[in-house]
Amino acid sequence: MLRRVAVGAVRGRRLCRAFSAEKGPGGDKPAAGAGSTRGSGGDKASGGRAGQTPLLSLLDTLAAKSGAPMEGRQAWSPRFRSLLDREQPMQSDYGGLSGTGRFGGYTDLGESPEEADPMHKLVLHVHASSNNTILSLTDARGRVLVNASGGSVGFKKAQRAGFEAAYQATASIASAVKERGIEVRKIEVRLKGFGAGRDAAFKAVNSLTNWPVCAVTDATPIPFNGCRPRKARRL
Numbered sequence: 001m002l003r004r005v006a007v008g009a010v011r012g013r014r015l016c017r018a019f020s021a022e023k024g025p026g027g028d029k030p031a032a033g034a035g036s037t038r039g040s041g042g043d044k045a046s047g048g049r050a051g052q053t054p055l056l057s058l059l060d061t062l063a064a065k066s067g068a069p070m071e072g073r074q075a076w077s078p079r080f081r082s083l084l085d086r087e088q089p090m091q092s093d094y095g096g097l098s099g100t101g102r103f104g105g106y107t108d109l110g111e112s113p114e115e116a117d118p119m120h121k122l123v124l125h126v127h128a129s130s131n132n133t134i135l136s137l138t139d140a141r142g143r144v145l146v147n148a149s150g151g152s153v154g155f156k157k158a159q160r161a162g163f164e165a166a167y168q169a170t171a172s173i174a175s176a177v178k179e180r181g182i183e184v185r186k187i188e189v190r191l192k193g194f195g196a197g198r199d200a201a202f203k204a205v206n207s208l209t210n211w212p213v214c215a216v217t218d219a220t221p222i223p224f225n226g227c228r229p230r231k232a233r234r235l
Contacts, residue, residue, distance in 0.1 A: 118143070121214065122187045124173075126166075126201040131158075133166040133197030137173055145182060148172040150197065166197025170204035186214040193220060
């Protein structure tokens with residue numbers, strides 16, 4: 001292992017010396033009398049091809065050292081040369097790239113469907129607590145379009161958290177969407193909390209409306225040994 005690291009370090013120093021000698025004393029222009037990297041009879045001298053940048057010459061040298069075939073080494077040259085020749089690369093140079101993981105899965109650098117058309121998918125947030133049920137219809141960017149709650153439809157005190165209150169609040173949102181002329185292409189139901197309005201709102205969406213539900217998400221926060229809970233109530 002130590003011998004392999006030592007050999008790699010020696011090769012790296014040789015390549016750095018060859019690259020610095022290739023640039024010449026001026027720093028930008030290649031030296032005319034520098035040592036050749038492919039022999040005296042090759043088409044590429046130490047100065048590289050005419051108009052070739054020192055970075056591309058170094059890449060060619062590294063490819064030659066690795067023993068890659070000639071056509072494989074030259075396949076990347078036009079794109080990298082166009083990027084190095086221009087001061088500000090155009091977006092077409094990066095076209096066709098596909099990102100995965102945290103970079104997303106889009107095939108270009110354009111906007112995502114949510115950013116291009118926020119109304120293509122609406123989200124119905126259902127906050128079902130033990131005291132009330134609050135519903136909010138938002139677009140993909142999170143802007144509220146219509147909202148309602150158990151208290152806004154006429155229920156008082158403990159009845160605001162009941163099944164009927166959440167059902168009537170969902171019906172109120174459906175009628176408001178129809179009056180305002182909001183087009184619902186597809187909708188996501190996002191549930192939060194363990195109140196009775198949790199199931200009532202979802203059943204009301206299926207029975208009172210013809211909205212195409214594309215997803216049902218549970219956004220209830222769960223503590224992982226977080227804050228100390230309240231003392232148990234004794235009756």
